[in-house]
Amino acid sequence: MPSHGDHGANAETSSAAAQSDVMISFDNVDKSWGENHVLKKLNFHVKPAEKVSIIGPSGSGKTTILRILMTLENPDEGVVTVDGDELWNVERGRRIRRETKQMKLTRRKIGMVFQQFNLFPHLSALQNVMEAPVRVLGMSKDEAHERAKELLDMVGLGEHLNHKPPKLSGGQQQRVAIARAMAMRPKVMLFDEVTSALDPELVGDVLDVIRDLATSTDMTMLLVTHEMRFAEEISDRVVMFDNGVAVEQGPPHKIFKDPDNDRTRQFLRAVLEH
Amino acid sequence: MTWDTDFAISILPRLLQGLWITIQATMAGIAIALALGLIVAVIRYMRVPVLSQVLGFYVLFVRGTPLLVQAYAAFFILPTFGIVLGPLLTGIIVLGVNYSAYTAEVYRSGIEDVAKGQWEAATALSLPARPTWTRIVLPQAVRSIVPMLGNYWIQMFKDSAILSAITVSELLYVGQTIGADQYRYLEPLTIVGVLFLAVSYPAAVLIRRLERRLAISR
Numbered sequence: 001m002p003s004h005g006d007h008g009a010n011a012e013t014s015s016a017a018a019q020s021d022v023m024i025s026f027d028n029v030d031k032s033w034g035e036n037h038v039l040k041k042l043n044f045h046v047k048p049a050e051k052v053s054i055i056g057p058s059g060s061g062k063t064t065i066l067r068i069l070m071t072l073e074n075p076d077e078g079v080v081t082v083d084g085d086e087l088w089n090v091e092r093g094r095r096i097r098r099e100t101k102q103m104k105l106t107r108r109k110i111g112m113v114f115q116q117f118n119l120f121p122h123l124s125a126l127q128n129v130m131e132a133p134v135r136v137l138g139m140s141k142d143e144a145h146e147r148a149k150e151l152l153d154m155v156g157l158g159e160h161l162n163h164k165p166p167k168l169s170g171g172q173q174q175r176v177a178i179a180r181a182m183a184m185r186p187k188v189m190l191f192d193e194v195t196s197a198l199d200p201e202l203v204g205d206v207l208d209v210i211r212d213l214a215t216s217t218d219m220t221m222l223l224v225t226h227e228m229r230f231a232e233e234i235s236d237r238v239v240m241f242d243n244g245v246a247v248e249q250g251p252p253h254k255i256f257k258d259p260d261n262d263r264t265r266q267f268l269r270a271v272l273e274h
Numbered sequence: 275m276t277w278d279t280d281f282a283i284s285i286l287p288r289l290l291q292g293l294w295i296t297i298q299a300t301m302a303g304i305a306i307a308l309a310l311g312l313i314v315a316v317i318r319y320m321r322v323p324v325l326s327q328v329l330g331f332y333v334l335f336v337r338g339t340p341l342l343v344q345a346y347a348a349f350f351i352l353p354t355f356g357i358v359l360g361p362l363l364t365g366i367i368v369l370g371v372n373y374s375a376y377t378a379e380v381y382r383s384g385i386e387d388v389a390k391g392q393w394e395a396a397t398a399l400s401l402p403a404r405p406t407w408t409r410i411v412l413p414q415a416v417r418s419i420v421p422m423l424g425n426y427w428i429q430m431f432k433d434s435a436i437l438s439a440i441t442v443s444e445l446l447y448v449g450q451t452i453g454a455d456q457y458r459y460l461e462p463l464t465i466v467g468v469l470f471l472a473v474s475y476p477a478a479v480l481i482r483r484l485e486r487r488l489a490i491s492r
Contacts, residue, residue: 070398104400112398118391122413131409132399184399 022081023048023188023220024069029078030092031064031244038064040244042078048187049218053231053252056241057267062224066190069222070112071103083109083187108136111186115193117173119165125152125176126161129183136184144183151179155209171202175209182213189213191223203227210234228271232256240264275460282461285452289462292448293469299366299444300431306370307430308423311377316407318378319385329378336375342436344368349440365437365444373430380422384415417488424481428474435470445469 024046031039038061046052054062067073068080068088074096080088085106090096119128129148133139139147152158155175157168165173174194181189191210195203207230214221214234225231231238232252239249240261248261259265314329336344345368349361359367388411396406438447449466453459 070394072394072397107397108400110398114391114394114398116391118389118395118398120392120395120410120414122417123409131405132401135402135405135409136400181398 021047023050023083024222025079025081026065026068027079029068029075029080029088031061031068031073031075037244039068039075042244042246044239044246046220046222048220050236051214051221051223051234052237052239053223053225053235054239054241055225055228055231055255055267056247060241061244062241063192066112066192066222066224069110069188069190071099071107074098082106085109108184109187110190111181111184111188112190112192113174113177113181113194115196117165117170117177117197119173119177119180121165124162124164125157125168125179128165128176129180132180133183148179148183151182152176154182154212155179156205169202170198171205174198174206178206178209178213186219188220188222191221191225193224193226195225195227226271228256228268240267242267275458277464278458278461281456281458282465285462286465288448288452289445289465289469292443292445292466293473295362295442296431296434296444297473299362299369299434299437299442300427302366303369303373303430303434304427306367307373307377307426310370310374311381314374314378315381315385319382333375333378336372337379341368341372341433342439344372345436345440361437361440361442365434365440365442369430369434369437372433373426376426377423380419380426381415383422384417384419385411387418388414420488421481421485424477424484428477428481431474431477432470 022045024044026042026044029039029042029044031037036059038059042061042065044065054065056062064073068075069082071087075088075090077090077092078088079086079090083106085102087103087106120131123131126145126148129151130141130144133144133147134141149158149161152161155178157172157175157179160168160172165176168176178194194210195206198206207227210221210223211230211234213219223231223235235252237249238252238255239246240255240259240263241247242263248255248259248264255264256268259268314333318326318329318333320326345365348364348368352359352364392410392414393406396410401410434444435446437444438450441447445466449462452462
């Protein structure tokens with residue numbers, strides 16, 4: 001395996017591409033699931049260090065954006081780049097090559113936190129966080145161990161280092177998952193409805209951790225969320241998605257207080273009412 | 275015919291030697307089945323072109339023909355191609371290959387039981403294929419299939435009696451030989467049965483315990 005020894009590079013250092021002012025770009029990206037056209041010629045750009053929340057009704061293609069970035073799905077057409085490097089370049093009808101070398105390298109700049117946590121249940125919290133830095137970045141076990149401890153401390157799980165996920169609450173598991181993603185020092189972090197599977201009383205702790213990351217790092221963050229107040233508080237920009245199209249976007253105060261689009265208004269009324 | 279305890283005691287050492295051969299053949303057969311089965315299962319799961327189809331046929335063929343036929347085929351036909359392995363080694367390979375097909379299917383069910391999110395998390399962490407299999411997928415797959423594998427091991431232990439047909443001096447073969455020599459089958463065959471049970475029953479209990487322990491730690 002190529003070991004790049006690049007674990008010294010972290011989210012704080014800005015590359016040449018970052019200075020070009022685009023961290024993530026989607027150009028003409030199209031995706032369908034059979035009859036369901038989830039992304040329609042999407043053009044979408046995110047600046048370095050920008051915190052963007054994606055809102056909208058379920059099935060509107062929000063999660064697909066994150067999954068294409070994490071290479072869990074392929075676009076049917078279009079170009080996706082991250083930090084100046086190409087992740088996808090798909091011409092319609094062409095056979096899609098999964099897992100190119102270029103893709104694997106670019107993918108390392110991205111971390112993701114899932115709705116269902118997806119922790120490794122047979123490994124302790126510490127091992128969950130250590131695994132990728134050791135296997136992918138070639139970090140020594142001692143260094144990975146130290147760093148994992150720091151990260152788990154940061155998310156408030158310093159007392160549960162050796163617990164396996166099934167012994168932790170949903171909120172604790174999700175915070176381990178955040179630490180695990182952070183261990184790879186991604187430049188881009190994707191949060192896919194990370195509080196949707198949690199009991200209401202556990203949501204706060206997870207949001208606190210994300211809020212800390214948003215204010216204390218210059219990681220680029222992309223959140224798909226139903227937590228409207230949270231999105232309003234931490235985002236630089238909010239994008240309203242409906243039917244495969246970004247129907248409206250802008251600064252949070254504009255989108256939440258004075259949206260231009262009818263569908264945004266309807267959606268916000270529906271979610272904020274209860 | 276009445277039970278002759280002195281006779282029974284006198285033949286016990288030879289039967290125990292036969293049991294030892296049976297256990298050795300089973301252990302070696304298990305090792306082959308585990309390794310071969312894993313290779314078959316992983317290649318089939320990854321849908322490697324051509325190879326997957328070939329192995330699919332392999333599983334179908336091995337599971338669709340009787341063990342005894344496979345044993346005879348290996349014992350009588352392989353030497354005509356110049357492959358002479360001796361009865362015990364032939365028997366071990368036949369057992370291992372036969373059970374590798376069943377083991378492959380068990381592995382496959384275990385691998386398919388591993389949640390999709392586990393693969394996705396591995397991708398999101400950029401874990402390469404090898405650690406994804408060895409550190410994430412297989413440890414979880416094995417947990418759910420140990421009871422199933424264990425039952426196959428016990429079955430293989432009992433099936434190894436079939437090797438008596440190709441002159442492997444395992445437990446049943448020794449029992450039959452004594453019977454034919456002495457014209458007394460009651461004692462040797464009774465002891466053969468008891469010895470099989472004396473191993474397979476505790477093994478089954480052990481596997482049930484292991485199953486319970488794995489279930490708790492999940």
